[in-house]
Amino acid sequence: MTFDPEVVRKDFPILSRTVRNGAPLVYLDSGATSQKPRQVLDAVRDAYELHNAAAHRGTHLLGEEATDLYEGARTKVAAFIGASSPDEVVFVKNATEAINLVAYSMSNSSALGGPDRFRVLPGDEILITELEHHANLVPWQQLCERTGATLRWLGVTPDGRIDLSDLDSKITGRTKLVAIAHQSNVTGAVVDLAPVVAAAHAKGALVLADAAQSVPHQPVDVAALGVDFLVFSGHKMLGPYGVGVLYGRSELLAEMPPFLTGGSMIEVVRMEGTTFLPPPQRFEPGVPFIAEAAGLGAAVDYLSALGMANVAAHEELLTAAALDALGSIDGVRIVGPVTTEARGGAVSFEVEDVHPHDVGQVLDELGIAVRTGHHCAWPLHRAFGVQASTRASFYVYNTLAEVEALAEGIRHAQRFFN
Amino acid sequence: MQLESMYQEIILDHYRHPHHRGLRDPFDAEVHHVNPVCGDEVTLRVVLKTVPSGDKGAGQPVVEDVSYDSLGCSISQASASVLADLVIGKPVDEAMRINQAFLELMQSRGSIEPDEDVLEDAVAFAGVSKYPARVKCALLGWMAWKDATARALEAASSLNAASSLNAASSLNGAAHD
Numbered sequence: 001m002t003f004d005p006e007v008v009r010k011d012f013p014i015l016s017r018t019v020r021n022g023a024p025l026v027y028l029d030s031g032a033t034s035q036k037p038r039q040v041l042d043a044v045r046d047a048y049e050l051h052n053a054a055a056h057r058g059t060h061l062l063g064e065e066a067t068d069l070y071e072g073a074r075t076k077v078a079a080f081i082g083a084s085s086p087d088e089v090v091f092v093k094n095a096t097e098a099i100n101l102v103a104y105s106m107s108n109s110s111a112l113g114g115p116d117r118f119r120v121l122p123g124d125e126i127l128i129t130e131l132e133h134h135a136n137l138v139p140w141q142q143l144c145e146r147t148g149a150t151l152r153w154l155g156v157t158p159d160g161r162i163d164l165s166d167l168d169s170k171i172t173g174r175t176k177l178v179a180i181a182h183q184s185n186v187t188g189a190v191v192d193l194a195p196v197v198a199a200a201h202a203k204g205a206l207v208l209a210d211a212a213q214s215v216p217h218q219p220v221d222v223a224a225l226g227v228d229f230l231v232f233s234g235h236k237m238l239g240p241y242g243v244g245v246l247y248g249r250s251e252l253l254a255e256m257p258p259f260l261t262g263g264s265m266i267e268v269v270r271m272e273g274t275t276f277l278p279p280p281q282r283f284e285p286g287v288p289f290i291a292e293a294a295g296l297g298a299a300v301d302y303l304s305a306l307g308m309a310n311v312a313a314h315e316e317l318l319t320a321a322a323l324d325a326l327g328s329i330d331g332v333r334i335v336g337p338v339t340t341e342a343r344g345g346a347v348s349f350e351v352e353d354v355h356p357h358d359v360g361q362v363l364d365e366l367g368i369a370v371r372t373g374h375h376c377a378w379p380l381h382r383a384f385g386v387q388a389s390t391r392a393s394f395y396v397y398n399t400l401a402e403v404e405a406l407a408e409g410i411r412h413a414q415r416f417f418n
Numbered sequence: 419m420q421l422e423s424m425y426q427e428i429i430l431d432h433y434r435h436p437h438h439r440g441l442r443d444p445f446d447a448e449v450h451h452v453n454p455v456c457g458d459e460v461t462l463r464v465v466l467k468t469v470p471s472g473d474k475g476a477g478q479p480v481v482e483d484v485s486y487d488s489l490g491c492s493i494s495q496a497s498a499s500v501l502a503d504l505v506i507g508k509p510v511d512e513a514m515r516i517n518q519a520f521l522e523l524m525q526s527r528g529s530i531e532p533d534e535d536v537l538e539d540a541v542a543f544a545g546v547s548k549y550p551a552r553v554k555c556a557l558l559g560w561m562a563w564k565d566a567t568a569r570a571l572e573a574a575s576s577l578n579a580a581s582s583l584n585a586a587s588s589l590n591g592a593a594h595d
Contacts, residue, residue: 021420357456357491357555358425365421373456381457387489388457416421417430417492 003310009397011037011302023367026402031185031213031346031393032371033235036299043298044240047291055288056264056281070290073297074280080300081230082221083247090246090253090280091293095212096135098231098246099179101283102208103139104259106176107146115255117206120176122148127170127178127205129154129162130383133185134376136210140179149176156383160187160336167199175205182230183214186377186391187336188319188346190214197226206252212236216395217315217344219308222247234292238396239299243292246283253279260285303396311396315345318394318403322347325407332410335389345394348375351410354417356390362413363390368406424549425492428500428542433492438502442485446570451562453554458490460498462562466510466570479510479571484563491555493546498559500539510567516540517564524553 009015012035019025027035047069053062055070071086078086092098109118120126126140130153144151152170155163162180171178178200183190193209200207208229214220215230216237222230229252234243248256258265258276262285267275276282303311320340326332331352337343351359360372371391374381381388392406441448445463452459465483469475484502488495501520505513520540523532528548532541546556 355491357458357493357552361424361549361552362421378457416425 003306003314005314005397005399008037008306009399011039012397013038013041015397019367019369020365021367026366026368026405028392028394028398028402028406029369029371030216030236030395030398031375031391033241034216034238034395035397036240036295037238037302039302040238040240040295040298044291044295047294051290053290055290057287066288066290069294069297070288073293073300076297076300077245080304081215081245081247082223084223085250087278087280088222088247088250088253090248090283091288092244092246092283093242094233094235094244095210095231096139096233096244098229098244099136099208099210100139101246101259102177102229102248102256103143105256107143108257108259110147112257114257117176117204118256120144120147120149123174124149124176125152125172125174126150127152127154127175127200129180130156131160131162131184131187131189131380132179132181132377133210133212134378135212136179136181136208137379140177150174154180156380159189159338160184160384161189161342162191164191164195167195171199171203171205173203175200175203177206177208179208180210181213182209182211182220182225183217183344183346184336184377184380185213185346185393186348186375186380186389188344188348189337190218190342190344192342193225193227201226213344213346216303218312228252234296234299237296237299238302240292240295242289243296245296248279250279253283256282258282258285262286264288306396314396315394316340318398318400319343319345319347321400321403322392322394322406325403326410329407329410329414331414335384335386346391347393348389348391349410350386350389351413354413356388358417359390359410359413362416363406363409366405366409366412368402368409370406420545423545424552426542426545428539429492429496429546432496432499432539436495436499438484438486438506439488439499440485441487442483445483445485446573447566449562449566449569451558451565453490453494453558455554456491458488458494458555458558460486460488460490460494460559460562462486462488462498462559462566464563464566464570466567466574469509475509479574481505481508481510481513481567486559486562488559490558493543493552493555494558497540497543497556498562500543501559501563504538504540505563510571513567514564517560520560521557523547524556 051065053066055066074086078089106118110120157163206228209227211230211232215232230247235241265285333350335348356372448463450461463485466479467482469478534541
């Protein structure tokens with residue numbers, strides 16, 4: 001099919017509203033959270049209006065339908081990312097929770113004498129990068145604090161990519177896990193995971209990819225990437241809040257102790273102790289959130305119908321236009337790669353002598369929504385010597401006219417403050 | 419455009435030409451405050467003195483100096499400048515009341531008509547109060563001052579308890595060498 005953002009836009013009710021001063025909404029903050037198409041909203045509503053019941057329990061018809069909705073969504077997600085089985089897809093709240101699940105499962109392994117490859121002991125190492133979102137940084141820092149392990153990290157290059165030049169020395173025989181952003185939420189840089197996976201696996205370390213910014217925007221195939229874990233959030237990929245995914249290779253999930261415990265995830269409970277269900281249920285305590293899962297399933301259907309290659313191509317078009325338009329404004333510096341090569345649609349920038357908050361305020365007056373601040377990547381900004389930045393991020397519903405509006409808005413901010 | 423209602427000339431003037439800026443020695447207390455949303459930060463120092471005996475308000479603490487260094491947006495920078503202007507030379511009690519009035523103004527979402535007699539240049543921030551995302555920017559320096567002043571008072575009172583304070587002297591440690 002040919003990709004037409006104007007047709008896509010008709011599916012997003014929010015895009016027809018106006019914002020400050022009656023201006024039409026120019027939403028350039030999809031890196032924070034995406035807007036939701038009617039198809040997703042309908043799926044959430046239908047789940048409540050037609051099929052609401054506690055999945056995986058009870059013998060009534062609604063319970064069966066709720067279970068089918070929930071498990072149907074899991075099957076869709078598994079196919080979407082190339083998992084070999086739906087059982088490799090664990091539903092969690094979001095990417096943050098998925099990362100915490102792995103980190104806490106590892107410390108539970110350490111505390112409870114679990115399998116060796118998940119045990120983290122004093123002197124062991126966790127390798128992350130300076131480019132990470134706080135969600136893929138703080139949980140590992142905390143794991144190291146709990147276990148006495150050492151946190152190490154790869155630096156960033158001047159153009160905003162993960163510096164892989166000293167990968168071989170940073171991954172050691174003590175490295176238990178490498179946690180790395182597939183696509184930066186700030187610079188947009190996409191890392192080639194192949195050498196990371198190869199180096200890690202050669203030393204017996206696991207690899208977790210934070211794909212919160214890649215799964216929504218490009219075709220992602222976990223088998224091709226070869227990663228052990230991959231995490232993402234539903235709300236950044238046209239889905240509802242409150243649902244995200246931990247993908248884990250079957251043999252790993254099978255060995256991992258649970259993180260959150262309670263109902264739904266148990267096999268047998270006695271006062272003296274409990275055994276747990278196999279994955280993915282082992283990691284999904286409590287009544288399943290069928291509406292959120294159904295919404296995510298609908299988002300996957302929507303993106304699949306558009307075609308992820310088309311989505312990526314459209315974003316590349318917008319990103320090229322933005323890099324070109326912003327790059328030609330005096331006093332604007334792009335924080336990140338300045339070409340679209342191995343790069344997604346998050347374009348962060350500095351405007352000389354105008355603070356990002358002030359840039360964002362002027363843009364907001366024009367109806368243009370962007371992100372300002374450190375975008376939950378404070379160490380990355382520090383590495384660049386940048387206190388904060390302004391970020392425009394693109395998605396399926398954005399247009400070239402909106403990129404031009406952004407450039408004009410930035411020029412307006414410069415005139416206002418200088 | 420309503421930008422001018424937020425970015426009043428007074429605010430832009432203070433932003434471009436901040437008053438009392440820079441960190442000065444000696445000082446009674448120093449704090450470092452950060453806005454975790456955007457990473458804006460301010461380091462702020464206060465010097466208090468006590469009114470000499472015989473003068474009106476004898477024994478009361480007065481704000482002798484506020485010095486600061488900040489990284490941040492126009493609103494946070496201008497706000498620190500206006501704060502320093504307003505509280506330097508004022509009794510701490512009165513400065514705290516001004517601080518409270520400013521806090522109430524900023525939390526009002528535009529519903530309060532500010533009292534220019536109390537807030538002077540700070541009335542210009544009334545427009546900012548309509549933008550909840552920016553209220554923290556405006557309050558950054560003010561909250562830092564309040565914190566620093568509380569610490570200076572606490573330090574002074576523990577000092578007071580240890581040895582009777584010379585009412586005419588500055589409260590800063592250097593003056594007690």
